[in-house]
Amino acid sequence: QVQLVESGGGLVQAGGSLRLSCAASGSTLANHTIGWFRLVPGKEREGVSCISSSDGRTYYIDSVKGRFTISRDNAKNTVYLQMNSLKPEDTAEYYCGVRASPVQEMCTTPRMRPGDYWGLGTQVTVSS
Secondary structure, three states: OOEEEEEOOEEEEOOOOEEEEEEEEOOOOOOOEEEEEEEOOOOOOEEEEEEEOOOOOEEEOHHHOOOEEEEEEOOOOEEEEEEOOOOHHHOEEEEEEEEOOOHHHHHHOOOOOOOOEEOOOEEEEEEO
């Protein structure tokens, strides 16, 4: 079992920055992919960025490239999402998830699968 706890969300003005954290406990994340996803009511869950816990490979959706950076601290079992130059369209509930799959596969197939682990989310609101 893996427990995931997100933190770092909040209200920020457009152009501002936030850093989200996803702390994992209960099991090692070796050989897993950890990803950040976001959900807006009425829309499909969207994979924002994913990172491999084994080789550090990353994936970003086009809309966040150059603005968001995903990183991991394996010693702390924590994954971060540094979000800069935030836009109102980044407003969403952000979730982190863990899956035993390649990086791009996880981020491009955001629907929950058996064996996934997910946190409860943290709200990010960007005002214009």
